Amino acid sequence: MPREITAFSNPLIKRIRSLREKRHRREEGLFLAEGLRILTEAREAGRIPQYLFFARDSAAHPLVLALVAAVEAAGGEAIETVPDILSKLSGKDNPQAVVGVFAEFTRTLDSLDRYSASIWLVAERLRDPGNLGTILRTGDAVGAGALILIGECVDPFSVEAVRASMGALFTVPVVQCEWAEFLPWLRSGPGQLVGLSLDTETGYRTASYTAPTFLLTGNEAQGMPDGYAAQCDVLVKIPMLGKADSLNAAVATAVMAYEVLGRE
Protein backbone atom coordinates (compact mmCIF):
# COMPACT_ATOMS: atom_id res chain seq x y z
CA MET A 1 0.00 0.00 0.00
CA PRO A 2 1.32 3.45 -0.89
CA ARG A 3 2.12 5.63 2.09
CA GLU A 4 1.04 9.24 2.14
CA ILE A 5 3.18 12.36 2.53
CA THR A 6 1.58 15.78 2.73
CA ALA A 7 4.13 17.73 4.78
CA PHE A 8 6.73 19.91 3.09
CA SER A 9 9.03 19.33 6.03
CA ASN A 10 9.22 15.58 5.40
CA PRO A 11 12.92 14.67 5.11
CA LEU A 12 12.33 12.51 2.03
CA ILE A 13 10.71 15.46 0.23
CA LYS A 14 13.69 17.64 1.05
CA ARG A 15 16.11 14.97 -0.12
CA ILE A 16 14.26 14.35 -3.38
CA ARG A 17 13.92 18.03 -4.05
CA SER A 18 17.68 18.44 -3.70
CA LEU A 19 18.08 16.19 -6.77
CA ARG A 20 17.29 19.23 -8.87
CA GLU A 21 20.95 20.11 -8.26
CA LYS A 22 23.70 18.21 -10.04
CA ARG A 23 25.84 17.90 -6.91
CA HIS A 24 23.10 16.02 -5.08
CA ARG A 25 22.36 13.84 -8.10
CA ARG A 26 26.01 12.76 -8.20
CA GLU A 27 26.08 12.08 -4.46
CA GLU A 28 22.92 9.98 -4.53
CA GLY A 29 23.17 8.50 -8.02
CA LEU A 30 19.51 9.41 -8.45
CA PHE A 31 17.56 11.72 -10.73
CA LEU A 32 14.02 13.03 -11.22
CA ALA A 33 11.63 12.43 -14.08
CA GLU A 34 8.06 13.66 -14.17
CA GLY A 35 4.86 13.09 -16.07
CA LEU A 36 2.72 10.08 -16.77
CA ARG A 37 3.83 9.83 -20.36
CA ILE A 38 7.55 9.87 -19.58
CA LEU A 39 7.26 7.51 -16.60
CA THR A 40 5.19 5.09 -18.65
CA GLU A 41 7.82 5.24 -21.39
CA ALA A 42 10.40 4.43 -18.71
CA ARG A 43 8.35 1.52 -17.38
CA GLU A 44 7.99 0.09 -20.87
CA ALA A 45 11.75 0.38 -21.28
CA GLY A 46 12.23 -1.54 -18.02
CA ARG A 47 13.21 1.46 -15.91
CA ILE A 48 11.25 1.50 -12.65
CA PRO A 49 11.61 4.40 -10.21
CA GLN A 50 12.86 3.80 -6.68
CA TYR A 51 10.31 6.33 -5.46
CA LEU A 52 7.09 7.26 -7.19
CA PHE A 53 5.11 10.30 -6.05
CA PHE A 54 1.58 10.60 -7.38
CA ALA A 55 -1.28 13.03 -6.87
CA ARG A 56 -4.17 11.74 -4.81
CA ASP A 57 -6.69 12.70 -7.48
CA SER A 58 -4.88 10.70 -10.14
CA ALA A 59 -4.57 7.55 -8.01
CA ALA A 60 -7.28 5.76 -9.99
CA HIS A 61 -5.75 6.44 -13.43
CA PRO A 62 -4.86 3.09 -15.06
CA LEU A 63 -1.34 4.28 -15.95
CA VAL A 64 -0.76 5.46 -12.39
CA LEU A 65 -2.01 2.12 -11.08
CA ALA A 66 0.35 0.33 -13.46
CA LEU A 67 3.26 2.46 -12.26
CA VAL A 68 2.43 1.90 -8.58
CA ALA A 69 2.24 -1.85 -9.16
CA ALA A 70 5.56 -1.87 -11.03
CA VAL A 71 7.29 0.18 -8.33
CA GLU A 72 6.03 -2.01 -5.51
CA ALA A 73 6.90 -5.21 -7.39
CA ALA A 74 10.45 -3.90 -7.87
CA GLY A 75 10.86 -3.09 -4.17
CA GLY A 76 10.49 0.66 -4.60
CA GLU A 77 8.11 2.92 -2.76
CA ALA A 78 4.93 4.55 -4.10
CA ILE A 79 3.88 7.67 -2.22
CA GLU A 80 0.57 9.46 -2.47
CA THR A 81 0.89 13.21 -2.10
CA VAL A 82 -0.66 16.60 -2.83
CA PRO A 83 -0.20 18.92 -5.83
CA ASP A 84 1.81 21.45 -3.80
CA ILE A 85 4.44 18.87 -3.02
CA LEU A 86 4.53 17.68 -6.63
CA SER A 87 5.08 21.33 -7.58
CA LYS A 88 7.89 21.57 -5.11
CA LEU A 89 9.53 18.42 -6.46
CA SER A 90 9.18 19.32 -10.13
CA GLY A 91 9.77 23.07 -9.78
CA LYS A 92 6.70 23.78 -11.90
CA ASP A 93 3.55 25.71 -11.04
CA ASN A 94 1.34 23.18 -12.76
CA PRO A 95 2.89 19.92 -11.66
CA GLN A 96 2.53 16.66 -13.52
CA ALA A 97 0.48 13.92 -11.87
CA VAL A 98 3.56 11.81 -11.13
CA VAL A 99 7.21 12.32 -10.27
CA GLY A 100 9.65 9.41 -10.26
CA VAL A 101 13.08 9.09 -8.71
CA PHE A 102 15.34 6.81 -10.74
CA ALA A 103 18.82 5.41 -10.35
CA GLU A 104 21.18 7.01 -12.85
CA PHE A 105 22.38 4.75 -15.63
CA THR A 106 24.93 5.31 -18.34
CA ARG A 107 26.65 3.03 -20.76
CA THR A 108 30.26 2.61 -21.70
CA LEU A 109 31.63 2.70 -25.22
CA ASP A 110 32.63 -0.94 -24.92
CA SER A 111 29.04 -1.93 -24.22
CA LEU A 112 27.85 -0.51 -27.56
CA ASP A 113 27.36 -2.73 -30.59
CA ARG A 114 28.11 -0.55 -33.59
CA TYR A 115 26.40 -3.02 -35.90
CA SER A 116 23.10 -2.56 -34.04
CA ALA A 117 22.25 0.80 -35.63
CA SER A 118 23.21 2.77 -38.71
CA ILE A 119 23.04 6.23 -37.10
CA TRP A 120 24.91 7.29 -33.97
CA LEU A 121 24.80 10.77 -32.46
CA VAL A 122 27.91 12.34 -30.95
CA ALA A 123 27.84 15.72 -29.22
CA GLU A 124 30.84 17.59 -27.94
CA ARG A 125 30.70 20.04 -25.00
CA LEU A 126 26.95 20.40 -25.35
CA ARG A 127 25.91 23.05 -22.84
CA ASP A 128 22.16 23.43 -23.02
CA PRO A 129 20.02 20.81 -21.24
CA GLY A 130 17.10 21.47 -23.58
CA ASN A 131 19.33 20.76 -26.56
CA LEU A 132 20.57 17.54 -24.97
CA GLY A 133 17.05 16.32 -24.29
CA THR A 134 15.86 17.31 -27.75
CA ILE A 135 18.79 15.47 -29.36
CA LEU A 136 17.87 12.35 -27.38
CA ARG A 137 14.28 12.69 -28.56
CA THR A 138 15.52 12.92 -32.16
CA GLY A 139 17.84 10.00 -31.52
CA ASP A 140 14.87 7.87 -30.51
CA ALA A 141 13.01 8.93 -33.66
CA VAL A 142 15.81 8.07 -36.09
CA GLY A 143 16.69 4.83 -34.31
CA ALA A 144 20.11 6.06 -33.21
CA GLY A 145 22.33 3.51 -31.49
CA ALA A 146 23.27 5.95 -28.73
CA LEU A 147 24.04 9.53 -27.87
CA ILE A 148 27.74 9.77 -27.12
CA LEU A 149 28.63 12.85 -25.05
CA ILE A 150 32.23 14.01 -25.42
CA GLY A 151 33.98 16.14 -22.81
CA GLU A 152 32.30 18.63 -20.48
CA CYS A 153 28.65 18.31 -21.47
CA VAL A 154 25.57 19.34 -19.55
CA ASP A 155 24.20 16.61 -17.28
CA PRO A 156 21.79 14.31 -19.17
CA PHE A 157 20.01 13.69 -15.85
CA SER A 158 19.16 17.35 -15.23
CA VAL A 159 15.46 18.01 -14.85
CA GLU A 160 15.43 20.13 -18.03
CA ALA A 161 17.22 17.52 -20.14
CA VAL A 162 14.97 14.71 -18.93
CA ARG A 163 11.91 16.87 -19.63
CA ALA A 164 13.04 17.84 -23.14
CA SER A 165 13.85 14.21 -23.97
CA MET A 166 10.17 13.32 -23.49
CA GLY A 167 11.18 9.88 -22.28
CA ALA A 168 13.96 9.24 -24.81
CA LEU A 169 16.48 9.28 -21.96
CA PHE A 170 15.04 5.88 -21.12
CA THR A 171 15.14 4.48 -24.65
CA VAL A 172 18.37 5.86 -26.16
CA PRO A 173 21.64 4.73 -24.56
CA VAL A 174 23.82 7.59 -23.31
CA VAL A 175 27.61 7.36 -23.06
CA GLN A 176 29.79 10.02 -21.41
CA CYS A 177 33.46 9.90 -22.36
CA GLU A 178 36.47 11.90 -23.48
CA TRP A 179 37.57 12.43 -27.08
CA ALA A 180 40.76 10.49 -26.27
CA GLU A 181 38.60 7.45 -25.44
CA PHE A 182 36.06 7.93 -28.21
CA LEU A 183 38.42 8.18 -31.16
CA PRO A 184 40.37 4.92 -30.53
CA TRP A 185 37.09 3.11 -29.88
CA LEU A 186 35.61 4.46 -33.13
CA ARG A 187 38.69 3.50 -35.13
CA SER A 188 38.74 -0.01 -33.70
CA GLY A 189 36.00 -0.99 -36.15
CA PRO A 190 33.92 0.34 -39.03
CA GLY A 191 32.31 3.74 -38.64
CA GLN A 192 32.18 6.96 -40.66
CA LEU A 193 32.74 10.09 -38.60
CA VAL A 194 30.74 12.97 -40.10
CA GLY A 195 31.41 16.40 -38.62
CA LEU A 196 29.05 19.32 -38.90
CA SER A 197 31.14 22.35 -39.79
CA LEU A 198 30.97 25.84 -41.24
CA ASP A 199 34.46 25.47 -42.79
CA THR A 200 33.70 23.16 -45.68
CA GLU A 201 32.20 23.39 -49.13
CA THR A 202 30.59 19.96 -48.91
CA GLY A 203 26.83 20.23 -48.58
CA TYR A 204 25.11 17.75 -46.28
CA ARG A 205 22.77 16.71 -49.09
CA THR A 206 25.57 15.84 -51.52
CA ALA A 207 27.97 14.01 -49.17
CA SER A 208 28.05 10.21 -49.13
CA TYR A 209 27.21 8.40 -45.92
CA THR A 210 28.27 4.89 -44.97
CA ALA A 211 26.71 3.02 -42.08
CA PRO A 212 27.42 3.03 -39.22
CA THR A 213 27.48 6.83 -39.46
CA PHE A 214 28.59 8.83 -36.41
CA LEU A 215 27.26 12.40 -36.58
CA LEU A 216 29.43 14.80 -34.60
CA THR A 217 27.98 18.14 -33.43
CA GLY A 218 30.21 20.64 -31.65
CA ASN A 219 29.63 23.10 -28.83
CA GLU A 220 26.71 25.50 -29.33
CA ALA A 221 28.83 28.65 -29.38
CA GLN A 222 32.19 27.48 -30.68
CA GLY A 223 31.58 24.40 -32.79
CA MET A 224 34.14 21.62 -32.51
CA PRO A 225 37.91 22.07 -32.01
CA ASP A 226 39.98 22.01 -35.21
CA GLY A 227 41.72 18.87 -33.98
CA TYR A 228 38.42 17.02 -33.85
CA ALA A 229 37.38 18.27 -37.28
CA ALA A 230 40.69 16.99 -38.69
CA GLN A 231 39.79 13.47 -37.54
CA CYS A 232 36.43 13.43 -39.29
CA ASP A 233 36.06 11.29 -42.41
CA VAL A 234 33.98 14.04 -43.93
CA LEU A 235 32.93 17.53 -42.90
CA VAL A 236 29.58 18.72 -44.12
CA LYS A 237 27.70 21.98 -43.88
CA ILE A 238 24.03 22.83 -43.77
CA PRO A 239 23.21 25.82 -45.99
CA MET A 240 22.49 29.09 -44.18
CA LEU A 241 20.69 31.60 -46.38
CA GLY A 242 20.03 34.29 -43.78
CA LYS A 243 21.95 36.60 -41.48
CA ALA A 244 22.79 34.04 -38.82
CA ASP A 245 25.80 31.77 -39.17
CA SER A 246 24.51 28.73 -37.34
CA LEU A 247 21.48 26.67 -36.46
CA ASN A 248 20.43 25.56 -33.01
CA ALA A 249 22.55 22.48 -32.17
CA ALA A 250 19.56 20.17 -31.74
CA VAL A 251 18.06 21.40 -35.01
CA ALA A 252 21.32 20.90 -36.90
CA THR A 253 21.70 17.39 -35.48
CA ALA A 254 18.15 16.52 -36.52
CA VAL A 255 18.49 17.88 -40.05
CA MET A 256 21.67 15.80 -40.48
CA ALA A 257 20.24 12.68 -38.87
CA TYR A 258 17.11 12.73 -41.03
CA GLU A 259 19.21 13.24 -44.16
CA VAL A 260 21.25 10.16 -43.32
CA LEU A 261 18.11 8.21 -42.46
CA GLY A 262 16.46 9.27 -45.71
CA ARG A 263 19.33 7.89 -47.77
CA GLU A 264 18.88 4.36 -46.47
Next chain:
Amino acid sequence: MPREITAFSNPLIKRIRSLREKRHRREEGLFLAEGLRILTEAREAGRIPQYLFFARDSAAHPLVLALVAAVEAAGGEAIETVPDILSKLSGKDNPQAVVGVFAEFTRTLDSLDRYSASIWLVAERLRDPGNLGTILRTGDAVGAGALILIGECVDPFSVEAVRASMGALFTVPVVQCEWAEFLPWLRSGPGQLVGLSLDTETGYRTASYTAPTFLLTGNEAQGMPDGYAAQCDVLVKIPMLGKADSLNAAVATAVMAYEVLGRE
Protein backbone atom coordinates in the same frame (compact mmCIF):
# COMPACT_ATOMS: atom_id res chain seq x y z
CA MET B 1 26.99 61.19 -23.52
CA PRO B 2 25.62 58.07 -21.85
CA ARG B 3 24.27 58.60 -18.36
CA GLU B 4 25.11 56.18 -15.59
CA ILE B 5 22.75 54.13 -13.41
CA THR B 6 24.09 51.99 -10.61
CA ALA B 7 21.17 51.92 -8.15
CA PHE B 8 18.72 49.04 -8.16
CA SER B 9 16.05 51.37 -6.88
CA ASN B 10 16.17 53.54 -10.01
CA PRO B 11 12.62 53.71 -11.40
CA LEU B 12 13.80 53.07 -14.97
CA ILE B 13 15.48 49.82 -13.87
CA LYS B 14 12.28 48.71 -12.18
CA ARG B 15 10.24 49.58 -15.24
CA ILE B 16 12.58 47.81 -17.66
CA ARG B 17 12.79 44.76 -15.44
CA SER B 18 9.00 44.49 -15.46
CA LEU B 19 9.20 43.85 -19.23
CA ARG B 20 10.10 40.28 -18.38
CA GLU B 21 6.34 39.88 -17.84
CA LYS B 22 4.00 39.75 -20.82
CA ARG B 23 1.44 42.05 -19.20
CA HIS B 24 4.00 44.85 -18.90
CA ARG B 25 5.29 44.26 -22.42
CA ARG B 26 1.78 44.70 -23.77
CA GLU B 27 1.21 47.85 -21.72
CA GLU B 28 4.46 49.46 -22.80
CA GLY B 29 4.81 48.00 -26.30
CA LEU B 30 8.44 47.29 -25.43
CA PHE B 31 10.57 44.16 -25.05
CA LEU B 32 14.05 43.14 -23.94
CA ALA B 33 16.87 41.68 -25.98
CA GLU B 34 20.34 40.99 -24.64
CA GLY B 35 23.81 40.24 -25.89
CA LEU B 36 26.22 41.98 -28.21
CA ARG B 37 25.65 39.52 -31.01
CA ILE B 38 21.86 39.80 -30.97
CA LEU B 39 21.85 43.59 -30.58
CA THR B 40 24.34 43.96 -33.40
CA GLU B 41 22.14 41.73 -35.56
CA ALA B 42 19.24 44.03 -34.67
CA ARG B 43 21.24 47.15 -35.56
CA GLU B 44 22.21 45.68 -38.92
CA ALA B 45 18.53 44.93 -39.53
CA GLY B 46 17.70 48.57 -38.74
CA ARG B 47 16.23 47.93 -35.28
CA ILE B 48 17.68 50.35 -32.75
CA PRO B 49 16.79 50.05 -29.06
CA GLN B 50 15.06 52.91 -27.24
CA TYR B 51 17.25 52.18 -24.24
CA LEU B 52 20.64 50.50 -24.30
CA PHE B 53 22.24 49.32 -21.05
CA PHE B 54 25.90 48.39 -21.24
CA ALA B 55 28.51 47.26 -18.73
CA ARG B 56 31.12 49.83 -17.83
CA ASP B 57 33.96 47.44 -18.60
CA SER B 58 32.71 46.79 -22.12
CA ALA B 59 32.24 50.47 -22.95
CA ALA B 60 35.34 50.50 -25.19
CA HIS B 61 34.28 47.47 -27.29
CA PRO B 62 33.85 48.58 -30.92
CA LEU B 63 30.43 46.89 -31.20
CA VAL B 64 29.26 48.58 -27.99
CA LEU B 65 30.49 51.92 -29.30
CA ALA B 66 28.63 51.32 -32.55
CA LEU B 67 25.44 50.49 -30.62
CA VAL B 68 25.75 53.56 -28.38
CA ALA B 69 26.25 55.76 -31.45
CA ALA B 70 23.25 54.25 -33.22
CA VAL B 71 21.02 54.62 -30.17
CA GLU B 72 21.96 58.25 -29.61
CA ALA B 73 21.58 59.08 -33.30
CA ALA B 74 18.08 57.59 -33.22
CA GLY B 75 17.08 59.64 -30.16
CA GLY B 76 17.28 56.74 -27.71
CA GLU B 77 19.24 56.62 -24.50
CA ALA B 78 22.47 54.73 -23.79
CA ILE B 79 23.03 53.97 -20.11
CA GLU B 80 26.24 52.75 -18.53
CA THR B 81 25.65 50.38 -15.65
CA VAL B 82 27.08 47.61 -13.49
CA PRO B 83 26.94 43.81 -13.96
CA ASP B 84 24.50 43.35 -11.06
CA ILE B 85 21.94 45.56 -12.76
CA LEU B 86 22.46 43.81 -16.09
CA SER B 87 21.85 40.54 -14.21
CA LYS B 88 18.69 41.94 -12.76
CA LEU B 89 17.45 43.08 -16.18
CA SER B 90 18.29 39.85 -18.00
CA GLY B 91 17.44 37.46 -15.17
CA LYS B 92 20.75 35.63 -15.66
CA ASP B 93 23.60 35.13 -13.24
CA ASN B 94 26.20 35.81 -15.91
CA PRO B 95 24.69 38.76 -17.71
CA GLN B 96 25.52 39.73 -21.25
CA ALA B 97 27.46 42.96 -21.78
CA VAL B 98 24.44 44.75 -23.24
CA VAL B 99 20.68 44.76 -22.80
CA GLY B 100 18.44 46.64 -25.23
CA VAL B 101 14.84 47.74 -24.90
CA PHE B 102 13.05 47.75 -28.23
CA ALA B 103 9.64 48.77 -29.47
CA GLU B 104 7.58 45.71 -30.39
CA PHE B 105 6.95 45.22 -34.08
CA THR B 106 4.78 42.74 -35.89
CA ARG B 107 3.57 42.49 -39.42
CA THR B 108 0.15 41.90 -40.90
CA LEU B 109 -0.68 39.24 -43.45
CA ASP B 110 -1.50 41.93 -45.98
CA SER B 111 2.01 43.36 -45.69
CA LEU B 112 3.58 40.05 -46.80
CA ASP B 113 4.66 39.47 -50.39
CA ARG B 114 4.21 35.76 -50.99
CA TYR B 115 6.40 35.96 -54.08
CA SER B 116 9.36 37.17 -52.02
CA ALA B 117 10.25 33.74 -50.59
CA SER B 118 9.62 30.11 -51.45
CA ILE B 119 9.34 28.85 -47.85
CA TRP B 120 6.97 30.23 -45.21
CA LEU B 121 6.64 28.88 -41.68
CA VAL B 122 3.25 28.66 -39.99
CA ALA B 123 2.86 27.53 -36.38
CA GLU B 124 -0.39 26.96 -34.60
CA ARG B 125 -0.84 27.35 -30.81
CA LEU B 126 2.89 27.10 -30.25
CA ARG B 127 3.40 27.08 -26.47
CA ASP B 128 7.11 26.93 -25.79
CA PRO B 129 9.12 30.17 -26.12
CA GLY B 130 12.31 28.22 -26.83
CA ASN B 131 10.58 26.45 -29.71
CA LEU B 132 9.31 29.75 -31.08
CA GLY B 133 12.77 31.32 -30.98
CA THR B 134 14.39 28.24 -32.48
CA ILE B 135 11.84 28.19 -35.32
CA LEU B 136 12.64 31.84 -36.04
CA ARG B 137 16.35 30.97 -36.11
CA THR B 138 15.64 28.17 -38.59
CA GLY B 139 13.42 30.53 -40.57
CA ASP B 140 16.34 32.91 -40.97
CA ALA B 141 18.58 30.04 -42.09
CA VAL B 142 16.21 28.72 -44.78
CA GLY B 143 15.29 32.21 -46.00
CA ALA B 144 11.68 31.92 -44.87
CA GLY B 145 9.40 34.80 -45.82
CA ALA B 146 7.90 35.01 -42.34
CA LEU B 147 6.80 33.05 -39.31
CA ILE B 148 3.02 33.20 -39.16
CA LEU B 149 1.67 32.46 -35.67
CA ILE B 150 -1.90 31.17 -35.61
CA GLY B 151 -4.15 31.40 -32.56
CA GLU B 152 -2.99 31.46 -28.94
CA CYS B 153 0.78 31.20 -29.32
CA VAL B 154 3.47 32.05 -26.81
CA ASP B 155 4.66 35.67 -26.99
CA PRO B 156 7.45 36.06 -29.59
CA PHE B 157 8.78 38.98 -27.50
CA SER B 158 9.30 36.93 -24.34
CA VAL B 159 12.87 36.96 -23.08
CA GLU B 160 13.23 33.22 -23.73
CA ALA B 161 11.93 33.43 -27.30
CA VAL B 162 14.15 36.39 -28.15
CA ARG B 163 17.14 34.58 -26.66
CA ALA B 164 16.48 31.32 -28.53
CA SER B 165 16.00 33.21 -31.80
CA MET B 166 19.62 34.40 -31.57
CA GLY B 167 18.66 37.60 -33.35
CA ALA B 168 16.34 36.07 -35.93
CA LEU B 169 13.42 37.91 -34.32
CA PHE B 170 14.92 40.99 -35.98
CA THR B 171 15.42 39.44 -39.40
CA VAL B 172 12.38 37.20 -39.91
CA PRO B 173 8.97 38.92 -40.11
CA VAL B 174 6.47 37.67 -37.53
CA VAL B 175 2.70 37.78 -38.07
CA GLN B 176 0.15 36.96 -35.36
CA CYS B 177 -3.32 36.13 -36.62
CA GLU B 178 -6.26 33.76 -36.40
CA TRP B 179 -6.86 30.76 -38.66
CA ALA B 180 -10.01 32.49 -39.94
CA GLU B 181 -7.82 35.32 -41.22
CA PHE B 182 -4.93 33.18 -42.42
CA LEU B 183 -6.85 30.77 -44.62
CA PRO B 184 -8.67 33.37 -46.79
CA TRP B 185 -5.41 35.29 -47.16
CA LEU B 186 -3.56 32.14 -48.21
CA ARG B 187 -6.25 31.18 -50.71
CA SER B 188 -6.31 34.65 -52.23
CA GLY B 189 -3.16 33.76 -54.20
CA PRO B 190 -0.78 30.91 -54.96
CA GLY B 191 0.56 28.91 -52.02
CA GLN B 192 0.80 25.23 -51.10
CA LEU B 193 -0.25 24.48 -47.52
CA VAL B 194 1.76 21.52 -46.22
CA GLY B 195 0.68 20.13 -42.86
CA LEU B 196 2.87 18.03 -40.62
CA SER B 197 0.76 15.15 -39.38
CA LEU B 198 0.92 11.69 -37.88
CA ASP B 199 -2.28 10.64 -39.70
CA THR B 200 -0.97 10.24 -43.22
CA GLU B 201 1.00 7.71 -45.21
CA THR B 202 2.79 10.37 -47.28
CA GLY B 203 6.42 10.66 -46.29
CA TYR B 204 7.93 14.13 -46.24
CA ARG B 205 10.70 13.01 -48.59
CA THR B 206 8.34 11.72 -51.27
CA ALA B 207 5.75 14.50 -51.30
CA SER B 208 5.90 17.19 -54.00
CA TYR B 209 6.37 20.78 -52.95
CA THR B 210 5.41 23.86 -54.97
CA ALA B 211 6.64 27.32 -54.07
CA PRO B 212 5.53 29.30 -52.23
CA THR B 213 5.26 26.47 -49.68
CA PHE B 214 3.60 27.17 -46.33
CA LEU B 215 4.72 24.64 -43.71
CA LEU B 216 2.13 24.25 -40.95
CA THR B 217 3.20 22.83 -37.57
CA GLY B 218 0.58 22.23 -34.87
CA ASN B 219 0.60 22.55 -31.10
CA GLU B 220 3.41 20.71 -29.30
CA ALA B 221 1.13 18.33 -27.42
CA GLN B 222 -1.93 18.01 -29.62
CA GLY B 223 -0.82 18.70 -33.18
CA MET B 224 -3.23 20.68 -35.34
CA PRO B 225 -7.04 20.48 -35.23
CA ASP B 226 -8.62 18.12 -37.77
CA GLY B 227 -10.33 21.08 -39.40
CA TYR B 228 -6.97 22.67 -40.16
CA ALA B 229 -5.53 19.41 -41.48
CA ALA B 230 -8.50 19.11 -43.83
CA GLN B 231 -7.58 22.45 -45.41
CA CYS B 232 -4.00 21.43 -46.18
CA ASP B 233 -3.06 20.72 -49.78
CA VAL B 234 -0.94 17.84 -48.56
CA LEU B 235 -0.27 16.21 -45.21
CA VAL B 236 3.16 14.72 -44.71
CA LYS B 237 4.77 12.72 -41.96
CA ILE B 238 8.32 12.44 -40.74
CA PRO B 239 9.27 8.81 -40.02
CA MET B 240 9.52 7.87 -36.34
CA LEU B 241 11.47 4.66 -35.80
CA GLY B 242 11.57 4.67 -32.00
CA LYS B 243 9.20 4.57 -29.08
CA ALA B 244 8.11 8.20 -29.18
CA ASP B 245 5.34 9.35 -31.48
CA SER B 246 6.54 12.86 -32.19
CA LEU B 247 9.53 15.13 -32.60
CA ASN B 248 10.13 18.42 -30.87
CA ALA B 249 8.10 21.04 -32.79
CA ALA B 250 11.14 23.15 -33.72
CA VAL B 251 13.02 20.05 -34.88
CA ALA B 252 10.10 18.85 -37.01
CA THR B 253 9.74 22.30 -38.58
CA ALA B 254 13.46 22.38 -39.40
CA VAL B 255 13.54 18.89 -40.90
CA MET B 256 10.60 19.84 -43.13
CA ALA B 257 11.98 23.26 -44.06
CA TYR B 258 15.37 21.87 -45.05
CA GLU B 259 13.73 19.16 -47.13
CA VAL B 260 11.77 21.79 -49.05
CA LEU B 261 14.87 23.96 -49.39
CA GLY B 262 16.92 21.01 -50.63
CA ARG B 263 14.44 20.30 -53.44
CA GLU B 264 14.92 23.73 -55.00
